[in-house]
Amino acid sequence: MTGGHARRRRVNALMFALTALCAAVSAGVLFAILGYIAWKGASSLSWAFLTRLPAPVGETGGGIANSIVGSAEVVGLAGLIGVPVGVLAGVYLSEFGGRGRLAFWVRYAADTLNGVPSIVVGLFAYALVVLPMRRFSALSGAVALAIIVVPIVLRNTEEFLRLVPGTIREAALALGVPRWKVTLRVVLPTARRGILTGALLALARAAGETAPLIFTAFGNSFWGRSLLQPVATLPLTLYNYAISPYDDWHRQAWAAALILMLFVLAVNAAARVWLKPVSGGAS
Amino acid sequence: MATAAAPDRIPSVARGAAAVPGPRERAGDRLFRLGVAAFALLILALTAALAVMLAVESRGTWRSFGFSFLWSTEWDPIGGKFGALPFLYGTLVSSALALLIAVPLGVGSAIFLAELAPRRVSDAVSFAIELLAAVPSVILGLMGIFLLVPWVRAAEPFLTRWLGWLPLFRGAPYGIGLLAAGLILSLMILPYIAAISREVLLTVPRPLKEGLYALGATRWEVVRGVSLPYARSGILGAIFLALGRALGETMAVTMVIGNTPQISASLFSPAYTMSAVIANELAEASSPDHLSALVAIGLTLFGLTVVVNGLARLLIRRLEARG
Numbered sequence: 001m002t003g004g005h006a007r008r009r010r011v012n013a014l015m016f017a018l019t020a021l022c023a024a025v026s027a028g029v030l031f032a033i034l035g036y037i038a039w040k041g042a043s044s045l046s047w048a049f050l051t052r053l054p055a056p057v058g059e060t061g062g063g064i065a066n067s068i069v070g071s072a073e074v075v076g077l078a079g080l081i082g083v084p085v086g087v088l089a090g091v092y093l094s095e096f097g098g099r100g101r102l103a104f105w106v107r108y109a110a111d112t113l114n115g116v117p118s119i120v121v122g123l124f125a126y127a128l129v130v131l132p133m134r135r136f137s138a139l140s141g142a143v144a145l146a147i148i149v150v151p152i153v154l155r156n157t158e159e160f161l162r163l164v165p166g167t168i169r170e171a172a173l174a175l176g177v178p179r180w181k182v183t184l185r186v187v188l189p190t191a192r193r194g195i196l197t198g199a200l201l202a203l204a205r206a207a208g209e210t211a212p213l214i215f216t217a218f219g220n221s222f223w224g225r226s227l228l229q230p231v232a233t234l235p236l237t238l239y240n241y242a243i244s245p246y247d248d249w250h251r252q253a254w255a256a257a258l259i260l261m262l263f264v265l266a267v268n269a270a271a272r273v274w275l276k277p278v279s280g281g282a283s
Numbered sequence: 284m285a286t287a288a289a290p291d292r293i294p295s296v297a298r299g300a301a302a303v304p305g306p307r308e309r310a311g312d313r314l315f316r317l318g319v320a321a322f323a324l325l326i327l328a329l330t331a332a333l334a335v336m337l338a339v340e341s342r343g344t345w346r347s348f349g350f351s352f353l354w355s356t357e358w359d360p361i362g363g364k365f366g367a368l369p370f371l372y373g374t375l376v377s378s379a380l381a382l383l384i385a386v387p388l389g390v391g392s393a394i395f396l397a398e399l400a401p402r403r404v405s406d407a408v409s410f411a412i413e414l415l416a417a418v419p420s421v422i423l424g425l426m427g428i429f430l431l432v433p434w435v436r437a438a439e440p441f442l443t444r445w446l447g448w449l450p451l452f453r454g455a456p457y458g459i460g461l462l463a464a465g466l467i468l469s470l471m472i473l474p475y476i477a478a479i480s481r482e483v484l485l486t487v488p489r490p491l492k493e494g495l496y497a498l499g500a501t502r503w504e505v506v507r508g509v510s511l512p513y514a515r516s517g518i519l520g521a522i523f524l525a526l527g528r529a530l531g532e533t534m535a536v537t538m539v540i541g542n543t544p545q546i547s548a549s550l551f552s553p554a555y556t557m558s559a560v561i562a563n564e565l566a567e568a569s570s571p572d573h574l575s576a577l578v579a580i581g582l583t584l585f586g587l588t589v590v591v592n593g594l595a596r597l598l599i600r601r602l603e604a605r606g
Contacts, residue, residue, distance in 0.1 A: 012501035016399055022391030023400070026477055027411035029470055033418060033426060089326050092319035106323045109330035115592035116333065116585060117531020119558045123581045124333045126565065127340055136566075147333075150326060180315030208419025211533035211558065215566040235421045239534060242425045250429070257422045268417050272410070 034261065041258025044251045050259075054221050054237075060248040064256055066223050070231040074138050074217055075207045077227070078145035082206075083199045086150045090157025090195075095183055107155075114151040121147050122212030130216060138224055138231040141217030145206040152205070156198030160191040197271045204267035208260060210235040234260050334585070341579035343572060352579060358544045358560075360569050365576035367583060369544040373461065373554035374584070377536060378529040380465025380550070381472055386522055388469075389476025393518075396477070397484035398506050409481060416474035424538030427467045432458040432539055435466070439551050454549035457541065462550040464540040471532055472525035479524060483517030483602060484510055520598030527592040531584060533558035557584045 048063055055062025089106065097103025125144035130136055164187050172182040188195070213219075213236050224231030234256055241253035308316075344352055344365060355366025392412065396405045436458030446452040487510045495505045511518075533556075541553020542563060557580045568574040 008501055008504070012503040015503040015506075016395075019391045019395035019399060022388050023395040023408050023412075023477075026388060026392045026415070026473055027408045029473075030411045030415040030418070033415075033423070036426065036430065037422065085322055085325060088319045088322040092316075092323040096316050096319065097323065102320070102323065102327075106327050109327045111596060112589055112592070113326070113330050113333070115527050115531075115588050117533065117558055117588055119531065119533040119561050120333075120337070120581050120585050120588075123561065123565070123578060124336055127336045127578075128332075147329065150329075154326065178309050179312040181311075183315070204417065208417075208421065210419070210421040211562055214562050218566065235419055235534075238425065239421050239538070242421075242428055243538060253425055257425050260419055261422060264417050264419065265414070268414060 034265075037254065037257050037261050040254040041256075041261075044255035045258060049252070049255055053223070058246075062252075064232075064234065064237055064252065064259075066220065067232040067234045067237040067256070068259070070138065070217070070220070070224055071207060071234040073224070073227070073231060074141045074213070074233055075145060075203055077138070077142035078149055078206055079199070079203050081142060082146035082149035082202075083153055085146075086153025086199070086202075087157045087195060089150075090154045090161060091183060091188070093154070093158045094161035095187065110151040110154045113147070114155070117211075118144075118148055118209050119211040122214065122216055125212060125216050133228070135228065136216060136218035136230040138217055138227045138229065141213045141231065141233065142227075144212035144216050145209060148209060148212065149199075149202045149206050152202040153195075153199050156202070157191075157195050160194035160198070161187060163194070164190045193274065197275050200267055201271050204264050208235055208264055210239050337578060337582040337585055341575050341582050343575040344579040347572075352576070353583065356546060360564070360573045360576075363570070363572055365572070365579075367557070367576075367580050369546050370555050370557040370560050370580060371583070372546045373464075373540065374530055374556040374558070376550075376554070377461055377464040377468055377540065377556060378526060380461065381468035381529045382522065382526060384466065384469035385473040385476055385525065389473050389521075389525070390480050390518060392473075392477040393480030393484055394506055394510075397481045398510060399502060409478065412474045412477050415470070416478070420471060420532060420534040421538075423467055423470060424535035427463060427535055427539040431467060432463050435460075435463045450548040451550050454547070454551040456551060457553060459539055459541040460549075460551050460553045461540065464536045464554070464556070465550070467535045467539055468529050468532060471535060472529050475525040475528060476521050479521035479599075480514070480518045483514045483521065483599070486517075486602070487513045514602065516598045517602035520595045520602070523591055523595035523598060527588045527595060530591065531558055531588050533562050537562050557581075 048061070050063060050068065051065050052061075052063030053066055054064065089110075093103050093106060097106065122144050124147065125140050129140035129143050133140070168190060169182055169187060172186045173179065177186075213233050217233050217236065218230040219236050219240065220230045220232045238253050238256040238260065241249040241256065244250070348355065348365060352365060352367055353371065354368050355364075356368045357364045357366045358369060359365075392408075396409055400408070436456050439452075439456035439458070439462070442452045443454075443456075491509050491513065492505050495509050500508065536556050537559040540556060540559060542555050542559055543553040544555045544560070545552065547554070561577050561581055561584075564573070565577050568577060
């Protein structure tokens with residue numbers, strides 16, 4: 001700080017402007033992406049696109065109804081498998097694990113699992129479900145997505161359960177209520193909003209995952225007839241259309257991207273609105 | 284006085300007592316505790332099973348090629364020759380390129396958001412940056428194919444004219460290749476660096492900063508003299524976490540990198556990454572050897588991300604322990 005006062009003020013202003021520019025670029029990228037997708041996707045969006053099956057290769061038209069339903073199926077099943085596992089393990093960590101050795105290793109495992117690339121999770125689901133059953137299936141895709149969802153739900157559940165004041169547990173226990181009932185009827189309901197929102201955000205992320213579905217759910221030009229059949233999903237169809245040589249499929253890829261993006265945005269916005277009163281009330 | 288102090292202790296006692304169940308734990312409570320513990324164990328088992336599966340399914344490759352698998356450059360599934368170096372190279376170079384772009388941008392954003400911006404602006408911009416992290420990677424890949432790649436193709440001749448004395452910027456302007464992959468990856472990891480660095484910067488104790496303000500320092504001098512040194516390990520942790528993401532990222536990269544297993548000094552040339560080759564070849568693996576080699580690449584990728592993420596958590600935790 002030996003320089004003149006004016007020089008120091010100039011440096012300060014310059015760095016302020018530079019870092020502001022960084023932030024503007026970072027946030028601007030999001031709006032550029034959203035705007036571009038809306039512009040390219042909206043023109044191809046139609047009722048037929050949402051309700052019809054894909055047209056045969058080479059023909060124009062057709063829709064992605066099977067992909068939308070397939071995504072709902074696979075993500076829904078992943079939620080049914082992954083959310084309860086994550087929540088219950090989170091209950092263990094918060095209510096029983098404390099600083100114990102098992103809790104330490106479970107947290108470590110969850111953090112590791114959370115960092116595993118989704119394509120490697122796909123490999124795991126492939127070995128776990130596809131190889132023994134000798135077929136690609138909606139089930140194997142759901143297992144892959146569930147494995148992605150579990151560690152996110154787990155750490156989120158633990159965090160929100162820790163926010164529940166210990167005095168609430170004490171009050172219920174003092175009335176002679178058994179501990180399991182206190183956990184299920186008092187502690188979990190108190191943290192319900194945070195836990196559900198976290199689960200929803202995790203599922204929104206799973207809905208956009210493509211890599212683990214390539215060799216599990218695989219894709220299908222028709223309706224998937226059962227959970228043990230290959231099934232089309234929105235992100236994978238988007239991918240296949242995007243890398244295809246057909247202009248009409250490129251057009252449909254943008255429309256599919258718009259649908260996927262709207263879903264992800266809606267969940268994120270809802271989560272933000274939904275969570276606000278809780279964080280405000282807690283502080 | 285003792286009664287006034289008690290409420291503070293109660294929660295910790297309640298939790299501590301649960302960890303060491305007393306002799307009179309009810310049957311229902313015991314069942315419940317063991318039940319949820321089973322789910323916790325399931326996660327431990329799942330993670331272990333993942334690692335074991337990768338090792339078991341790839342043992343054929345390690346047996347026939349040993350560690351030379353990692354530095355052999357030939358990838359010929361039909362001829363039964365498998366070497367992972369081109370994929371390792373593509374993954375590392377595209378990730379390094381992404382860090383080169385995203386670190387200054389992300390840390391700069393974080394400084395602005397945590398230290399300089401008004402609260403309202405900071406919250407809104409932070410939300411936008413967090414949303415960027417929620418954009419599915421396949422959508423970024425779509426933008427990459429139809430928007431970024433043509434731009435890169437148009438820009439490459441200019442880069443060659445100005446920077447062509449570096450071998451990095453020579454070669455035919457395809458558009459697809461390492462440069463496009465690095466650019467799109469940087470967008471994907473930028474939100475992680477910005478969001479976590481901002482959080483870390485917000486933990487810097489006020490009194491430390493006020494001390495320097497009292498000496499007449501400008502805001503930037505406080506950032507440089509107090510906040511950045513204090514938050515250094517946390518920011519480094521954020522960068523490692525982002526690196527972990529970049530290494531494993533699949534779709535967006537697969538769509539713009541060109542999927543050619545070669546090692547070239549030029550950033551303009553098409554390349555291939557570990558995740559991309561698994562995505563492209565696993566469903567149609569031509570033989571058990573091919574499958575095993577792909578899983579071996581998966582195991583390598585897994586090991587790489589476990590190390591990088593572990594380092595990241597260590598760095599972030601070191602900061603938390605001090606704070």
